[in-house]
Amino acid sequence: xxxxxxxxxxxxxxxxxxxxxxxxxxxxxxxxxxxxxxxxxxxxxxxxxxxxxxxxxxxxxxxxxxxxxxxxxxxxxxxxxxxxxxxxxxxxxxxxxxxxxxxxxxxxxxxxxxxxxxxxxxxxxxxxxxxxxxxxxxxxxxxxxxxxxxxxxxxxxxxxxxxxxxxxxxxxxxxxxxxxxxxxxxxxxxxxxxxxxxxxxxxxxxxxxxxxxxxxxxxxxxxxxxxxxxxxxxxxxxxxxxxxxxxxxxxxxxxxxxxxxxxxxxxxxxxxxxxxxxxxxxxxxxxxxxxxxxxxxxxxxxxxxxxxxx
Numbered sequence: 001x002x003x004x005x006x007x008x009x010x011x012x013x014x015x016x017x018x019x020x021x022x023x024x025x026x027x028x029x030x031x032x033x034x035x036x037x038x039x040x041x042x043x044x045x046x047x048x049x050x051x052x053x054x055x056x057x058x059x060x061x062x063x064x065x066x067x068x069x070x071x072x073x074x075x076x077x078x079x080x081x082x083x084x085x086x087x088x089x090x091x092x093x094x095x096x097x098x099x100x101x102x103x104x105x106x107x108x109x110x111x112x113x114x115x116x117x118x119x120x121x122x123x124x125x126x127x128x129x130x131x132x133x134x135x136x137x138x139x140x141x142x143x144x145x146x147x148x149x150x151x152x153x154x155x156x157x158x159x160x161x162x163x164x165x166x167x168x169x170x171x172x173x174x175x176x177x178x179x180x181x182x183x184x185x186x187x188x189x190x191x192x193x194x195x196x197x198x199x200x201x202x203x204x205x206x207x208x209x210x211x212x213x214x215x216x217x218x219x220x221x222x223x224x225x226x227x228x229x230x231x232x233x234x235x236x237x238x239x240x241x242x243x244x245x246x247x248x249x250x251x252x253x254x255x256x257x258x259x260x261x262x263x264x265x266x267x268x269x270x271x272x273x274x275x276x277x278x279x280x281x282x283x284x285x286x287x288x289x290x291x292x293x294x295x296x297x298x299x300x301x302x303x304x305x306x307x308x309x310x
Contacts, residue, residue, distance in 0.1 A: 005195070008130040008138040010072050010100055017072045018046070022055045025070065025098075027263055029058065034197055034215070035142045036126070040066055047090075054086040064120075065092035071099040075106040075125070083123070096124045102145050110146035122148045131195065139196050168277055170194030172214055176287045183295050186210055197277070200224075204305050207232060210298075212290060217276040219286050221294050222269040223301060230264040235310050237266040243304065250300050251293075270297070 014021035025032065026045045033040055039061040047057040056068035067086045069079050079097065087095045097110070102125050110125040117123070125146035130138045173192035177199075180187045187201045187210075198213035207227030213220040225233035237259055240247065248254055256269040272289050275282035 005131045005133060008132055010128065010130055013130055013138050014072065017070060018055070021072060022046070022070055025068070026056055027265060029056075031140060031196075032142055035140075036124075036144060049086050049089050052082065052085065054082075054090070057090070057092075060094060064094060065090055066094040066096065067092045068096045068098065071097075072128075073099070074101040075099045075103045080106060080109060087121075093120055094122045094124070096126060098126045098128050098142070100128055102127055107146045114146075114148050124148075133191075133193065136191070136193070139193070141195065165277070166194040168280075169197060169214070172277065172283060172287075173199055173212075175283065176212065176290060179287050179291050180294070183291050184298055186294065186298060187212070204302060205308060208236070208305060210294070212294070214277050214286075216278060217273075219272040219274070219276065219290055220269055221272075221290060221297060222267050223297065225266040228264075232310060233264060233266050234259075236308060237268075239308060239310075240268065240301075240304065247300055247304075251296055 010021075014024060022045055026042045029040055029042050032038065040058045041060075043057045043059060045056045046053045054067045055070045058066040058068060060066055067083070067090060069083055069086070071079055075097065079099075083095045083097055086092065097106075107125055110123045113123045123146070124144060127143045127145050129141045129143070131141060132138045170192050177187055177190065177192055186203075187199065190199050190201050193199065197215060198211055200209045200211050202208070203210050203223060207225065207229075209224045209226055211220075211222040211224055213222070225236050227233050227236075237257075241257060241259075244255075244257065251270075253270070256267075256271065258267040258269055260266070270293055272286060272293070274286045274289060276286075279286075
């Protein structure tokens, strides 16, 4: 069976632009990074600039400041003005404007800005959409509609590369899930996807999720604490942190204890550095290690999850 992508109304996912979408993007900026091949690190959301506030302030791998303005509607002149105001007042070098419906006039404006500004300053206009397959959770899709000239020149290539990457995601997870079925039931009700680099499955308690991810150069297994209540996530993380030595001794190697006081969701991760999505000749070895480590983590964490007091 092959599923069909179905568009999802963005307001069905994020009812309020600032309270829901901006906060979600701040906490999940890795999705934007993955789809646009950027390396942004969020710093602050609703950052004050005089009487105004920029939706998200971030930095790139070169430590340059990046501003992100969001619209779940059509682009408008007001947000174009904000983009220029924030860029100049914060001395940022990259401006990203995200909208569900970029107007042709604003696409032309962003292209014009990229032609006249210094080479170290860049403007992006990005279209956001969401899709699901059948009854799956909706997944966002970010597409560059205007950007630095090299992106425009390579526009056709980007679309082709994106389609090829999505095909690889589906093939990788299809094979990985087949191998999982022989060792664990955790992902038995999960289907492969061709539009995102991760798969999630319940960990036996609401707000706890197992994740499998494949990136460009590595793979990852994670236990995510994603309750809507950040305090619950913090207490649960601390519950396992207190047992860190026992857990790592049983697992046989150190884990990545990814806790951030300023973030709602927390994670415990293990990386597999044998290769990534583009290393197809290594997929079998990567998948075997992912399944082996997932099974070990399941055996260690499941009894502890059952004892969680909250």
